[in-house]
Amino acid sequence: MKKPSFMRESVVPVLTVLAVLVALWYVAALFMNHSMVIAEAELKGLAFTPSEIWLRSWALDKPLLPAPHQVIAELWRSTAGLSVTSKRSLVYHGWVTLSATLLGFLLGTLLGILLAIGIVHQKVMDKSLMPWIIASQTVPILAVAPMLIVVLNAIGISGLLPKALISTYLSFFPVVVGMVKGLRSPEAIHLDLMRTYNADDFQVFTKLRWPASVPFLFASLKVGIAISLIGAIVGELPTGAVAGLGARLLSGSYYGQTIQIWAALFAAAFLAGLLVLVVGWSERLVMRLMGSRPERRTA
Amino acid sequence: MLPLLLIAILLVALGISWLCVYLVHLGEKVPAARRFSDLAVPLLFGVMLIAEWELVTRGFGVPEILLPAPSVILSAAANALPTLWEDVVQTFFKSVLSGYIVGCGLGFLAALVINRSGFLKRGLLPLGNFVSALPIVGVAPIAVMWFGFDWQSKAAVIVLMTFFPMLVNTEAGLTAAGHMERDLMRTYAATWGDEMRRLRLPAAWPFVFNALKINSTLALIGAIVAEFFGAPTYGVGFRISTEMGRMNTAMVWAEIGVAAILGSVFYGVIALFERRVTFWHPSVRKGQR
Amino acid sequence: MARPAEGTLVSEFEWGEVDRAAGTSAPVSIFTHPTTPKSLQLFGRMLGVPASMNVIDIETLSLTFETGDGPVQALSNIDLKIAKGDFVSFIGPSGCGKTTLLRVIADLEQPTGGTISVNGTTPELARLDRAYGYVFQAPALYPWRTIARNVALPLEIMGLTRAQQEERIARNLALVNLTGFEKKYPWQLSGGMQQRASIARALAVEPDLLLMDEPFGALDEIVRDHLNEQLLQLWAKTKKTVVFVTHSIPEAVYLSTKIVVMSPRPGRIHDIVESDLPRGPRPLDIRETPEFLKLAQRVRDGLRAGHSYDD
Numbered sequence: 001m002k003k004p005s006f007m008r009e010s011v012v013p014v015l016t017v018l019a020v021l022v023a024l025w026y027v028a029a030l031f032m033n034h035s036m037v038i039a040e041a042e043l044k045g046l047a048f049t050p051s052e053i054w055l056r057s058w059a060l061d062k063p064l065l066p067a068p069h070q071v072i073a074e075l076w077r078s079t080a081g082l083s084v085t086s087k088r089s090l091v092y093h094g095w096v097t098l099s100a101t102l103l104g105f106l107l108g109t110l111l112g113i114l115l116a117i118g119i120v121h122q123k124v125m126d127k128s129l130m131p132w133i134i135a136s137q138t139v140p141i142l143a144v145a146p147m148l149i150v151v152l153n154a155i156g157i158s159g160l161l162p163k164a165l166i167s168t169y170l171s172f173f174p175v176v177v178g179m180v181k182g183l184r185s186p187e188a189i190h191l192d193l194m195r196t197y198n199a200d201d202f203q204v205f206t207k208l209r210w211p212a213s214v215p216f217l218f219a220s221l222k223v224g225i226a227i228s229l230i231g232a233i234v235g236e237l238p239t240g241a242v243a244g245l246g247a248r249l250l251s252g253s254y255y256g257q258t259i260q261i262w263a264a265l266f267a268a269a270f271l272a273g274l275l276v277l278v279v280g281w282s283e284r285l286v287m288r289l290m291g292s293r294p295e296r297r298t299a
Numbered sequence: 300m301l302p303l304l305l306i307a308i309l310l311v312a313l314g315i316s317w318l319c320v321y322l323v324h325l326g327e328k329v330p331a332a333r334r335f336s337d338l339a340v341p342l343l344f345g346v347m348l349i350a351e352w353e354l355v356t357r358g359f360g361v362p363e364i365l366l367p368a369p370s371v372i373l374s375a376a377a378n379a380l381p382t383l384w385e386d387v388v389q390t391f392f393k394s395v396l397s398g399y400i401v402g403c404g405l406g407f408l409a410a411l412v413i414n415r416s417g418f419l420k421r422g423l424l425p426l427g428n429f430v431s432a433l434p435i436v437g438v439a440p441i442a443v444m445w446f447g448f449d450w451q452s453k454a455a456v457i458v459l460m461t462f463f464p465m466l467v468n469t470e471a472g473l474t475a476a477g478h479m480e481r482d483l484m485r486t487y488a489a490t491w492g493d494e495m496r497r498l499r500l501p502a503a504w505p506f507v508f509n510a511l512k513i514n515s516t517l518a519l520i521g522a523i524v525a526e527f528f529g530a531p532t533y534g535v536g537f538r539i540s541t542e543m544g545r546m547n548t549a550m551v552w553a554e555i556g557v558a559a560i561l562g563s564v565f566y567g568v569i570a571l572f573e574r575r576v577t578f579w580h581p582s583v584r585k586g587q588r
Numbered sequence: 589m590a591r592p593a594e595g596t597l598v599s600e601f602e603w604g605e606v607d608r609a610a611g612t613s614a615p616v617s618i619f620t621h622p623t624t625p626k627s628l629q630l631f632g633r634m635l636g637v638p639a640s641m642n643v644i645d646i647e648t649l650s651l652t653f654e655t656g657d658g659p660v661q662a663l664s665n666i667d668l669k670i671a672k673g674d675f676v677s678f679i680g681p682s683g684c685g686k687t688t689l690l691r692v693i694a695d696l697e698q699p700t701g702g703t704i705s706v707n708g709t710t711p712e713l714a715r716l717d718r719a720y721g722y723v724f725q726a727p728a729l730y731p732w733r734t735i736a737r738n739v740a741l742p743l744e745i746m747g748l749t750r751a752q753q754e755e756r757i758a759r760n761l762a763l764v765n766l767t768g769f770e771k772k773y774p775w776q777l778s779g780g781m782q783q784r785a786s787i788a789r790a791l792a793v794e795p796d797l798l799l800m801d802e803p804f805g806a807l808d809e810i811v812r813d814h815l816n817e818q819l820l821q822l823w824a825k826t827k828k829t830v831v832f833v834t835h836s837i838p839e840a841v842y843l844s845t846k847i848v849v850m851s852p853r854p855g856r857i858h859d860i861v862e863s864d865l866p867r868g869p870r871p872l873d874i875r876e877t878p879e880f881l882k883l884a885q886r887v888r889d890g891l892r893a894g895h896s897y898d899d
Contacts, residue, residue, distance in 0.1 A: 013422030143523040143536065253440030261441060
């Protein structure tokens with residue numbers, strides 16, 4: 001049996017699937033755009049050969065489905081091709097969204113951890129709050145986002161803070177649920193051991209519960225950061241904001257600039273992937289510092 | 300008036316909190332009262348929040364565009380029941396259900412397919428995990444462009460949102476059957492179909508239901524947010540954005556309430572099915588013997 | 589290659605082409621092949637073909653695993669013959685390959701060298717033929733099926749009718765004293781009862797060969813003694829061939845007609861002890877007799893010699 005290698009096991013399949021997807025994308029773009037090309041040809045009274053139709057359908061200004069290279073070109077143009085402070089630069093818009101995301105995420109995580117600690121240590125908080133927190137996971141909270149923005153704008157808070165508050169609100173719930181599970185995860189025999197040492201609640205928390213909850217915390221952080229980003233983007237929709245990736249999405253859809261929409265979407269996807277990767281790396285770093293080693297595969 | 304109001308607010312808060320504390324202690328001491336106290340305490344807490352909300356907004360004269368009182372919201376809702384129902388039909392029954400069924404179904408089938416091929420599994424799963432984290436809701440404007448304003452575009456967004464969590468979870472479920480159980484099947488010279496039907500699919504149900512529950516929330520969110528980008532003149536998301544434009548916040552809150560009820564009922568129904576199908580799973584049969 | 593004389597048992601790896609990947613091989617002798625019609629087998633017996641052949645025949649078997657750390661030789665040069673009706677125990681410390689050897693017999697692992705025949709054919713054909721029942725270390729009962737439906741699992745796969753299934757379920761549950769528990773779910777039974785149910789499931793296939801991998805390891809001593817007794821009674825009544833993996837010396841000596849002592853690194857047979865205790869169901873207090881203790885001592889010495897605690 002060939003020895004498993006990282007390249008063969010992980011990289012090659014993913015690259016193959018990606019390559020197939022890109023190829024399918026080009027074909028789909030051809031199908032979806034070529035009627036537009038034919039209509040355009042009739043309008044201008046030109047005749048295109050089939051290969052010209054193909055090439056045109058991958059080079060329209062406002063295609064129904066932009067081809068991959070068009071999206072990449074637009075991405076390049078609006079990031080490296082513009083100065084970072086320009087109002088059309090995706091870096092600028094990305095930063096606007098990112099700052100709201102990060103601020104909201106940090107606040108939400110902090111509040112979530114604090115509330116989780118309270119719930120685990122105080123029976124009354126547990127009994128009265130936890131059912132609501134669990135129930136709230138079934139509620140489409142994201143739908144509340146626009147309203148929060150409008151209300152806060154009405155009392156004069158606008159810009160970064162309302163979006164950050166939405167992200168806070170969204171990332172708060174997964175963190176609470178995950179941390180409560182994590183703080184309660186130590187087995188009975190570990191807790192009994194602490195009892196025999198006559199440890200008080202604070203010592204049990206710092207020496208046992210908190211370290212045990214770290215994996216659960218990171219699982220929630222991954223969910224939380226993704227949802228914070230979505231919250232910040234959705235928060236930019238209602239008031240016709242002019243800055244941020246959500247605003248770019250909105251303006252692109254208003255003016256029919258499909259390539260702009262796709263570029264903004266890709267930028268958002270890139271940001272999301274980056275954030276989740278960063279959380280994943282910090283998780284591995286923390287776990288290594290805490291002494292755990294990756295599982296070895298047994299024969 | 301003000302001191303009276305403040306006293307009222309304080310009394311309600313203290314009174315209900317004391318009641319909650321008492322009930323929790325009662326539940327600890329008297330096992331028979333446990334179930335009652337477990338139900339009553341969160342309900343009382345909710346009642347307290349709503350009562351305080353009403354007192355504060357009415358008592359301090361908070362402007363309605365900022366935060367309407369619960370009573371105002373309820374009366375607005377009562378007056379607009381036909382509209383609310385219309386919105387529910389559009390958003391839930393048309394967009395959510397169709398997108399949910401198609402998205403979950405495709406995700407399930409895709410998991411069955413890639414389970415056969417280790418290569419596809421290693422290629423598609425990392426992508427699936429990655430896509431689950433993306434703000435897929437952002438494809439809503441594109442969906443509207445392709446499928447029009449009506450429910451089809453919302454359903455398309457939902458299909459995209461629910462596909463990957465279903466794929467990833469079903470795949471995890473299909474591999475959840477232990478090595479021992481799979482070796483057992485091998486000693487019976489079972490075919491792939493036998494093994495699927497009798498071992499892997501039943502063992503996968505807990506995971507599938509986990510995804511179905513997650514997807515129920517995602518589907519509703521997807522439909523509502525997608526409607527922000529364009530919808531015919533009904534739909535929960537559409538109503539929220541237009542009524543907000545008219546500063547009719549009571550109606551907005553009523554719609555949010557409707558969305559909350561839809562979300563919890565949808566989730567609850569799935570949880571009920573889960574209890575029946577996965578009655579054997581340790582997490583479901585806690586306390587049974 | 590010269591054809592061997594008619595009637596001698598030769599593994600098909602020496603005679604004829606074997607396409608292991610396709611799973612086909614030339615049968616050893618048409619007179620002794622399990623799928624040969626009975627009439628032809630009788631005819632063969634008239635010609636002098638031996639009726640009882642070794643149920644399991646292993647010659648210079650070896651198995652090397654490729655791991656991330658380099659090759660691990662799990663089995664090396666195993667020579668073993670198990671006759672029909674034997675009760676054979678494999679005993680040894682962890683890592684000696686006893687479970688691996690059992691799994692090779694069951695076609696759950698493939699050897700990398702040497703030969704093995706089960707019931708006169710390859711392990712794979714024996715498995716496809718459902719020639720054996722396998723009992724794992726844990727009950728491995730499906731929690732979503734009742735005990736009755738769990739026992740019926742292999743029967744469903746084999747395609748028996750519902751009536752046939754019911755009959756076999758009732759009979760085999762009675763054999764392990766679990767009548768009355770048909771409608772219960774596995775989690776409602778104790779560990780010992782669950783393991784008994786898994787034994788009933790293995791017996792329901794009505795194989796002539798029973799392969800058991802430390803089936804009583806997770807149970808407490810009293811239940812274990814009881815199940816050992818029951819297993820011997822079962823074995824005496826049904827005359828099956830049993831291959832039993834254990835790491836308990838008293839259990840191995842109590843149950844077996846032959847004890848295979850193995851040692852690790854690489855996994856190999858250190859000693860084969862033929863038991864001189866009476867065949868058939870033995871009372872539990874045979875464990876106090878001098879003959880028993882002598883056998884146990886020999887097994888223990890074998891284990892010590894092959895395994896050092898400084899490893």
